[in-house]
């Protein structure tokens with residue numbers, strides 16, 4: 160295994176007028192390729208701020224972030240956009256699909272941005288939808304899909320670029336427990352069978368239990384970091 164994510168003493172300080180919010184206060188973190196990490200912690204503890212930095216959507220105020228050994232601070236806007244498009248997949252609580260646009264076209268979008276020929280976009284997008292169990296739903300609009308299905312489209316959109324890192328910020332936060340389990344089964348399978356590194360934020364213990372490592376954040380710091388030893392057969396991913 161090799162280091163995918165390295166954070167060295169990362170601080171994020173927001174200044175709102177005279178008020179200073181220290182959202183991250185000295186994060187040191189090493190995540191290897193192939194890990195499945197759950198980040199837990201109370202609201203306001205800095206989870207989303209950390210995810211935004213890991214996803215190259217935001218810069219730390221201080222400290223270093225290395226992605227595959229590359230210091231992200233040294234990259235220009237175009238190179239960052241390139242990394243986000245090629246190496247990182249994002250899944251959000253609110254799915255963030257484009258309305259009145261088919262599932263297939265939503266998944267095609269990152270390939271469109273790459274300038275890939277349309278025919279190839281369609282083939283890869285259909286494959287990605289099949290990987291999340293949505294074959295036959297390619298032409299559906301988001302409004303014609305359940306929340307769990309919409310989140311599966313979002314996962315397919317994240318996957319279609321073959322990212323090395325999948326970042327999911329409370330991906331089951333808006334879902335019922337059955338849909339949540341389906342989403343977690345899919346993420347577990349992607350991690351196990353395709354070796355995609357997953358970092359997931361959740362405040363639900365049973366969701367975090369799918370991960371192999373659990374970080375707990377409090378007041379901008381990582382206060383616990385444990386590897387979860389578990390018999391893989393206890394997961395429902397084994398069925399099917």
Ligand code: ADP
Nearest residue numbers: 173175180182201202203204205206207208209
């Ligand atoms: P979590 O995702 O764990 O709920 P966040 O990372 O969203 O926490 O927020 C951490 C802290 O940083 C909170 O105190 C929040 O109010 C503050 N914060 C987050 N984003 C901003 C921002 N853009 N401007 C100012 N303060 C922010």
Ligand code: MG
Nearest residue numbers: 206207208328
């Ligand atoms: Mg958050």
